[in-house]
Each structure stands twice: as C-alpha cells, then as structure tokens.
Amino acid sequence: MRPAKLKRMTQPMDATQLTVDEAIMGRRSIRRFRSEPIPEGVIDRLIDLARHAPSSMDGQPCCFVVIRDRDVVAALVKIKNAHLPPDKQAYPADFITGAAAVVAVCVDSGRAYKRGRESGILAAAYLLLAAHAHGLGGCYLTAYNAEEGSLAAEISELLNLPEEIVPVALVPLGIPAEAAAPKQMRTLSGLVHHDRYDQTIPVGD
Amino acid sequence: MRPAKLKRMTQPMDATQLTVDEAIMGRRSIRRFRSEPIPEGVIDRLIDLARHAPSSMDGQPCCFVVIRDRDVVAALVKIKNAHLPPDKQAYPADFITGAAAVVAVCVDSGRAYKRGRESGILAAAYLLLAAHAHGLGGCYLTAYNAEEGSLAAEISELLNLPEEIVPVALVPLGIPAEAAAPKQMRTLSGLVHHDRYDQTIPVGD
Numbered sequence: 248m249r250p251a252k253l254k255r256m257t258q259p260m261d262a263t264q265l266t267v268d269e270a271i272m273g274r275r276s277i278r279r280f281r282s283e284p285i286p287e288g289v290i291d292r293l294i295d296l297a298r299h300a301p302s303s304m305d306g307q308p309c310c311f312v313v314i315r316d317r318d319v320v321a322a323l324v325k326i327k328n329a330h331l332p333p334d335k336q337a338y339p340a341d342f343i344t345g346a347a348a349v350v351a352v353c354v355d356s357g358r359a360y361k362r363g364r365e366s367g368i369l370a371a372a373y374l375l376l377a378a379h380a381h382g383l384g385g386c387y388l389t390a391y392n393a394e395e396g397s398l399a400a401e402i403s404e405l406l407n408l409p410e411e412i413v414p415v416a417l418v419p420l421g422i423p424a425e426a427a428a429p430k431q432m433r434t435l436s437g438l439v440h441h442d443r444y445d446q447t448i449p450v451g452d
Numbered sequence: 453m454r455p456a457k458l459k460r461m462t463q464p465m466d467a468t469q470l471t472v473d474e475a476i477m478g479r480r481s482i483r484r485f486r487s488e489p490i491p492e493g494v495i496d497r498l499i500d501l502a503r504h505a506p507s508s509m510d511g512q513p514c515c516f517v518v519i520r521d522r523d524v525v526a527a528l529v530k531i532k533n534a535h536l537p538p539d540k541q542a543y544p545a546d547f548i549t550g551a552a553a554v555v556a557v558c559v560d561s562g563r564a565y566k567r568g569r570e571s572g573i574l575a576a577a578y579l580l581l582a583a584h585a586h587g588l589g590g591c592y593l594t595a596y597n598a599e600e601g602s603l604a605a606e607i608s609e610l611l612n613l614p615e616e617i618v619p620v621a622l623v624p625l626g627i628p629a630e631a632a633a634p635k636q637m638r639t640l641s642g643l644v645h646h647d648r649y650d651q652t653i654p655v656g657d
Binding site: 264265266267268270271272274276291294295296298299300301304305307309310311312313314315316319332334335338353360361362364365368369371372373375376377379380386387389393394405406407408409412430432433435437438439440441442443444445446450 | 469470471472473475476477479481496499500501503504505506509510512514515516517518519520521524537539540543558565566567569570573574576577578580581582584585591592594598599610611612613614617635637638640642643644645646647648649650651
C-alpha cells in the first residue's frame with residue numbers, strides 16, 4: 248500500500264488537499280528519493296506557485312532552471328562538495344543525484360531592487376512547501392556564499408546564467424523514499440518575546 | 453457581510469481550511485488593516501508554524517519579538533524610513549502603525565551555521581503564508597541591509613536584542629482592510645529553463 252500522499256500524485260493538479268498548517272507541520276527535509284519520475288506538469292505547477300512569493304516592489308525577479316541532465320547534476324554535486332564548510336562535512340551533496348530534478352532558483356538582479364536573495368529565498372520556501380503539498384520531497388541547499396563569490400560563480404558558469412541572473416538556492420525534488428521522522432522542536436515559549444527581547448525568558452535547547 | 457475569510461477568525465484554531473495552493477495564489481502583501489485586535493492565540497500559532505521552516509543543520513535559530521507597544525512601532529517606522537532607499541521613497545513604513553502587531557523575525561547567530569538570514573527569511577515566508585491562511589494580512593519588510601549594518605543595529609538597539617540575536621525581517625500583521633487586487637504576473641514560460649539557462653527563451657515583462 249502506498250501512503251495517501253503518494254497516491255495523490257496520479258492526479259497532481261488535484262493534489263493540493265493539504266492545508267497550510269498541515270503542510271508546514273508535516274514538511275521535512277527529504278534527501279532520499281524513489282526512482283520514479285515526477286508526474287508531468289507537477290514541477291511547472293510548483294514553479295508557478297513559487298513565483299507567487301512576495302518580492303521587493305513586486306519585481307517578480309525569480310527564474311528557475313529545472314535540472315534533470317545527469318551530467319549537470321553531477322557537476323553541481325562536485326561544486327557543492329568543494330564548497331562544503333568544515334562543520335557540514337557530514338552532509339555532502341551527493342544525495343541530489345537521487346532526485347528526479349534539481350530546481351535552481353535564480354533571480355534577475357535587474358528586477359530585484361537589491362533584494363534578490365530575499366526574493367529567491369522566499370520563492371524557494373514556497374517551492375518546498377508546495378512540493379510537500381503535491382506529494383514530493385526536497386530540501387533547501389544554498390547556491391551562494393555571502394562571504395565570497397566562487398560558489399555562485401561556479402554554479403552560474405555551469406548553468407550558463409547571464410551576468411544579471413544570480414543563483415540563490417538549489418532544491419532537489421523527487422518522490423520521497425524516507426518517512427518524515429518526528430522533529431524535536433525547541434520550547435516555543437523560549438522563542439517568543441513581547442515588545443522587546445526579554446533576556447529573563449529561559450531559552451530552550 | 454464580512455467575507456468568509458474574516459468570519460473564520462472567530463475560530464482561529466480551525467481557520468486553516470485554505471490549501472497550500474489556495475493560500476499561495478491568494479496571498480497578497482497587505483498594508484491596510486482594520487482596527488480590531490488579532491484574536492487571542494493566533495499569533496502564537498503563526499509563530500509555531502513559522503519556526504517549522506527549514507533551517508541549516510536543523511539549528512532552529514529563529515526567535516520572534518511580537519511588537520504591539522505603540523511607541524516601539526513608532527520608533528520602528530522612524531528607523532525604517534530613515535533607511536528607505538531612493539527607489540522606494542514611495543513606500544514609507546508608516547502603514548505599520550495600523551497593524552495590530554509587528555513580528556520581528558530574528559535569528560540566534562550561535563545556532564545559525566552562518567545561514568541565519570536564510571533561516572529567518574524562510575521562517576518569515578511561512579509566517580506570511582500562515583497569516584493569510586488564518587485570515588490575517590501582512591507583508592515582508594527587511595530588517596537589515598546587506599551592504600551596511602546600521603539598519604539592523606538600530607533595530608537591535610530598539611528591541612534590546614542581545615549581541616548574538618540578529619533581526620532579519622519585520623512582518624506587520626492585522627485583519628486586512630483592503631482586498632487583494634488581482635496580480636499581474638509575468639509570463640511563466642519565460643521564467644522556466646531546462647538543464648541550463650536558455651537565452652533564446654523570450655523573457656516576459
């Protein structure tokens with residue numbers, strides 16, 4: 248028996264029965280995928296949703312490169328792994344080769360009002376949530392390093408991005424092959440302050 | 453007759469009937485608010501949802517300052533307006549005084565794995581979408597300028613943020629007093645590329 252979420256993939260355009268609360272609470276970062284392809288039309292729908300994220304001055308600066316070519320994905324892995332920070336060595340990017348597609352969320356800096364990264368990240372947030380609502384899994388990988396430009400530059404070169412188009416995030420997508428484990432959340436009361444930050448509130452682990 | 457969305461606010465914890473697609477497609481940036489307060493418990497629920505956004509290494513670095521104090525909101529307006537870029541002079545922040553609350557999305561840089569801004573922006577994206585699903589309106593305002601630190605520093609000082617807590621976004625929230633006008637979207641086909649960016653695809657306005 249396939250779980251209901253996967254079953255709904257046979258009708259991708261009707262697969263949006265998850266409410267916002269259900270989707271946000273149920274979404275997890277997924278790094279293991281089944282080998283089946285993503286049904287026709289689903290990624291276009293997800294991109295259509297993602298581009299509805301807010302953007303500075305409604306500039307709608309986002310564009311999307313949907314990468315299915317195995318050579319391009321392999322080159323992306325190589326670039327990402329070469330830029331893996333010391334504290335993230337346990338999380339190499341190899342797993343994205345198992346994704347049916349990797350969506351590179353990019354922004355046109357000419358339409359971004361100097362808020363391209365924010366607009367791209369907001370779009371990636373909606374893309375990830377919509378993917379979950381449509382029965383797919385994925386996770387967020389950054390496509391730039393704020394401290395130095397070579398990660399973004401290498402991705403730009405690989406994807407033939409014109410000068411004004413900059414990569415912001417990489418979102419591997421596929422049908423999940425792992426269940427979302429319950430997530431241990433920090434204590435909510437330690438994260439909420441009123442009017443000003445209150446250092447007397449105990450902060451949870 | 454109040455529209456259905458507002459009517460549902462009398463049962464905020466059941467007000468999550470919007471699907472992800474409906475919420476993303478129906479959400480707009482709202483800058484005019486009714487004077488009624490936000491029903492008890494709704495903002496806590498929205499924050500609970502927002503903190504479920506993905507974060508680097510699951511560090512869950514976000515915390516939230518819920519600002520209702522009129523003096524603090526007035527001081528925020530002053531700070532934001534003093535930092536208004538030349539091309540955004542038509543959009544001063546005065547409207548946030550009409551919001552029932554302004555949520556400052558902040559991150560603990562000690563838990564952020566150098567990805568604090570991304571984590572904060574992802575949380576703000578979910579906060580905005582959840583707000584819409586719960587009958588509220590809001591919009592995204594930045595709390596930092598990547599090119600110079602004084603905007604974030606002034607907000608940090610106003611909100612008594614400790615050194616390691618940095619502000620990322622400001623989200624005014626309230627019951628909408630304006631309808632979401634249909635949004636003119638760019639041509640989708642001009643925003644989607646396959647495997648590599650294709651400069652021959654006509655880009656819509």
